[in-house]
Amino acid sequence: MKILVTSGGTSEAIDSVRSITNHSSGRLGKIITETLLKAGHEVCLITTFQAVKPVNHPNLTIIEIKNTADLLQVMKDKVMNYQVLIHSMAVSDYTPVYMTGFEEVQASQDLTEFLNRKNQETKVSSKDEVQVLFLKKNPKIISLVKEWNPSIHLIGFKLLVDVSQEHLIGIARESLEKNQANLIVANDLTQISREQHKAYLVEKNSFQTATTKEEIADLLLEKIQSYD
Numbered sequence: 001m002k003i004l005v006t007s008g009g010t011s012e013a014i015d016s017v018r019s020i021t022n023h024s025s026g027r028l029g030k031i032i033t034e035t036l037l038k039a040g041h042e043v044c045l046i047t048t049f050q051a052v053k054p055v056n057h058p059n060l061t062i063i064e065i066k067n068t069a070d071l072l073q074v075m076k077d078k079v080m081n082y083q084v085l086i087h088s089m090a091v092s093d094y095t096p097v098y099m100t101g102f103e104e105v106q107a108s109q110d111l112t113e114f115l116n117r118k119n120q121e122t123k124v125s126s127k128d129e130v131q132v133l134f135l136k137k138n139p140k141i142i143s144l145v146k147e148w149n150p151s152i153h154l155i156g157f158k159l160l161v162d163v164s165q166e167h168l169i170g171i172a173r174e175s176l177e178k179n180q181a182n183l184i185v186a187n188d189l190t191q192i193s194r195e196q197h198k199a200y201l202v203e204k205n206s207f208q209t210a211t212t213k214e215e216i217a218d219l220l221l222e223k224i225q226s227y228d
Contacts, residue, residue: 001228002042004082005033006075006089008051010067014096014133016122024090026051028197028213032086033060035217036224044082046074046089068092068138075141079148084224086155087142088185094135101128146180153227154181155220161189165200172202183223185216 007029011021026047034054036043044061047053053062063078065071068091079085098117105111114134124131142156156179158172172186184202191198199216201208201223210216 001084001224002044002082003036003084003086003224004044004046004075004078005029005036005086006046006071007033008048009090010048010065010071010092011050012067012092012095012138014099015119015124018124020092020094020096022090022092024051026053028216029086029088030054031213032088032217032220035214035221039221039225041224044078046071046078048089068095068141072139072141072144075145076148079145079152082149082152084153084155084227085145086220087145088157090159091141092138095138097134097136099124099131099133102130102132103128105132142175142179142181153224154179155183155185155223156181157185157187159187159189163188169200169202169207172200172207173204176202176204182227183220185220 008026009022009024011019013019029045029047030052033043033045037057037059042059044063046063046065048066049064054060063074065074071089071091098114099119100114115136145152145154156175158175160168160171168186168188172184175181176184186200186202196211197213197216199210201210201219208219210219
């Protein structure tokens with residue numbers, strides 16, 4: 001099968017030297033990709049410059065992106081060509097719009113004026129004791145996938161922090177329905193480390209539990225084989 005995988009974490013620029021990002025290493029996406037390749041599937045991995053990556057393989061294509069806008073364009077171009085999407089990338093919820101000193105913000109009568117500004121400097125000045133950063137919400141790319149390719153098998157990921165199993169699975173099922181996904185991999189950050197990665201593979205009426213990245217990859221492979 002032809003499978004599209006996203007992995008790593010996007011980075012959103014504040015200016016030419018600063019950015020906001022997340023701590024996703026891409027390790028899970030790497031292991032998933034390697035598992036799929038070993039099983040004979042053709043994989044396109046969309047990932048980031050900083051993320052760990054599999055070694056070169058005849059059935060592997062790697063596309064590197066920086067930010068959510070890049071990801072949106074690449075996904076829109078590629079999704080129609082694949083039968084399965086495993087969307088494990090940690091995508092930034094917001095992107096910087098404008099950064100300025102706190103005194104300028106205090107003097108403003110309407111904070112929305114800052115949402116239409118852009119930083120003119122290559123590097124925003126650091127002379128102010130306090131800076132205010134305005135952020136704009138990014139589109140939820142997973143919610144657009146079925147518009148681009150209604151027949152694709154969609155596997156999404158949901159990450160929460162320090163919640164109950166019931167709550168995590170409930171939120172995953174909401175995402176499942178909202179995004180018309182086949183399966184959501186639900187994670188709790190407090191249960192993820194280099195040695196372990198507890199996750200729930202949530203479907204409409206059932207779920208399976210994995211305790212390592214390798215188990216997650218193996219269970220996803222089983223699911224994907226059943227789609228064929």
